């Protein structure tokens with residue numbers, strides 16, 4: 175075992191998969207030898223594999239993704255990096271109309287084994303164009319798989335699976351998770367899609383969380399534990415496919431569900447989770463489902479404002495106590 | 501010097517001195533911002549305009565107060581050149597309630613609607629179509645306003661650039677596309693991602709004039725922009741002006757810019773647009789050394805006042821995060 179950051183774990187996954195499979199190549203802005211990725215995920219890879227396989231591009235998001243789709247359709251296995259999740263908007267046609275639909279629309283003749291990596295998340299005071307969490311858009315688009323690792327361990331195992339998957343995978347990362355660390359085994363491992371991870375066991379309240387919110391929930395869990403309250407933190411790890419069973423099992427056990435999400439509340443991922451639990455485990459609920467999310471605003475710049483909109487451990491503690499008292 | 505026309509011939513003294521002041525204002529402002537960032541007073545990131553002052557100033561010197569500009573992540577210089585209040589700009593960069601955007605925008609998103617600054621976008625290239633729309637509006641409303649759209653070399657490879665130039669050309673819109681070619685987009689040399697040498701050469705493909713100027717020579721920028729503004733105002737349509745320039749600092753406050761060869765940096769430092777302009781003004785008798793120094797002293801003081809104002813200003817109340825999502829209904 176060795177301790178790696180989330181960034182290092184992603185880097186290792188890319189390196190291993192590029193060594194294993196010649197068809198894997200990276201394409202994106204400033205991922206090559208001069209910058210090595212805005213968050214250094216591609217550090218050293220251009221040196222090792224050459225600039226043909228770690229390909230710097232112009233600032234052309236639509237064509238980065240489109241070119242990756244075309245290459246994927248014809249025998250390559252591209253991993254495209256879009257520097258910030260907010261900039262996926264420039265490539266939405268290629269993602270949502272092309273990559274997501276090609277296998278279905280052409281009756282299964284063509285496949286798109288493509289990974290698009292991109293970071294989401296607020297908390298760095300970089301304002302409305304660099305801070306969004308847009309997972310729900312992609313979860314709402316049939317044909318895309320969606321990975322949302324919260325830890326370095328999950329990031330590595332899920333990225334390797336994503337690269338070997340034959341469907342387009344939106345592989346989302348979180349800017350604040352980049353510096354978090356996990357113990358990583360020396361030997362190779364993969365994490366299958368559609369397997370949630372219970373990040374902490376507990377019997378009083380189920381807390382559904384992804385990305386940075388998992389870390390906030392873990393902090394809240396320590397505080398609540400001191401008050402004699404034990405929460406169970408369920409991290410889905412992939413939103414598509416979604417491991418409903420683990421979520422439902424946990425709710426059946428605790429009878430209460432708090433959803434914590436770092437996106438705006440309206441039509442966020444939490445709305446879907448709440449609907450699933452209402453449909454499939456309503457009889458087990460001892461209180462209404464509760465959601466903690468961002469308000470329906472863009473992410474503001476000033477830290478005072480930004481901190482106000484991002485859910486934190488304190489909000490989770492309060493939410494759990496409210497749920498237990500309701 | 502021979503009897504041939506001097507560099508500044510035909511430009512009013514007042515314009516020259518104003519341009520000098522504005523360039524210096526941007527330089528001292530950015531130096532102050534750099535310093536405040538180092539003191540942890542500025543959240544987030546920072547993209548400084550130092551070294552590129554001649555571009556914004558040379559263009560904006562031709563604009564009227566009701567003409568429009570669009571700006572970028574590297575936008576402080578554009579704002580100031582269009583006449584922005586230094587206090588409100590600085591306060592915004594510090595995330596204060598007294599800033600132009602009440603702390604919601606920050607360094608990458610300063611707008612000043614009253615001065616026709618339609619705002620800075622941090623999505624590279626996304627203001628280019630917006631400038632087209634503003635120019636279309638000027639045309640539809642039948643005003644004589646024009647739009648100056650600033651963007652980088654990197655932005656010129658985004659689809660937005662190509663769609664925007666074509667549309668502006670077919671409708672002969674009153675817009676100047678001002679490409680600040682500082683040779684790099686983050687760590688990417690423009691020559692590594694563009695197969696032609698000059699971005700201005702693309703103009704002919706869309707059917708508009710393309711001009712290349714020394715972006716570190718404010719007089720050259722001024723003259724080129726003047727011609728383009730005159731043409732635009734008189735219904736002659738858009739122009740693409742490529743200003744060759746260089747950022748003195750890294751891409752952002754965190755970037756040591758190791759990807760740039762030291763001799764290249766050194767060569768460009770010698771072409772510092774402010775030093776060059778100062779020398780020209782003194783050589784041609786527009787300013788004396790003493791006057792130039794006095795201007796610098798005054799500006800340093802004004803910038804210091806702006807910094808004090810920003811530092812002392814209050815932060816917004818947290819709940820203000822919920823305001824402004826929609827226009828208030830009355």
Ligand SMILES: Cc1ncc(C[n+]2csc(CCOP(=O)(O)OP(=O)(O)O)c2C)c(N)n1
Nearest residue numbers: 261574622623624652653654655684685686
């Ligand atoms: C559409 C988009 N792609 C990528 C980025 C990340 N990014 C921010 S600034 C920048 C470089 C921009 O270069 P250029 O247009 O030349 O402007 P400069 O920074 O040199 O002034 C990049 C890639 C972004 N903000 N928006």
Ligand SMILES: [Mg+2]
Nearest residue numbers: 652653684685
């Ligand atoms: Mg540039």
